[in-house]
Amino acid sequence: MPKRQSGNKKGKQSNFAKLSIFQPNKYKFKKSCPLSAKGAPTVDYKNIRLLKKYMSENGKILPSRITNVSQKKQRELSLSIKRARNLALI
């Protein structure tokens, strides 16, 4: 999973290559939160596959500035990741 996210980051950086700093931002820089969109899966401590997307390979929680998760959902995520850790699922 982290590979895909690093790809995202690269795409974002290329957006920054513009002529001048004062040029207006025509393009969207920020991606919307993947968990707040319509039809997005609910964050749950039993859904390990979903949780693993938002964790590093070492089992650490990825920061929301990398994954673009909203504040509210990030709080839910971290809580459910910790629950899953307690059950030795992750």
Added chain:
Amino acid sequence: MNLYEHTIIARQDTSPSEIKQLTEKYSKIVEKNEGEIVKTEDWGLLNLSYLIKKNKKGSYIHFKIKGKGNVIDELEKNEAIDKKLLRYLTVRVKKFDLEANYFAKREGEDKYDKKESYRN
């Protein structure tokens, strides 16, 4: 009345009949305290991601309980001294999702995942 999700992990060397006994034992405790078991799920023997009391695997049992707080008090009191169990976790939820079963249906989950990856 509250809704609770309750999960217990039993040792790896418990036989299937013993697991049945355990589920019955704790279901009885729930019923004694005027609680109601909406659903029980047996997730089976899963690999633990780290050792717990030198166990590599554990059999997971998941309850969905409707009842008051004293049910959970009584359950956890009994589970803390049970030597067959490794861990327990209780979570209060606002709503049960009775459809999603993340540990039984493998195929459905795959489809779900693919959709996700497109969005990313």
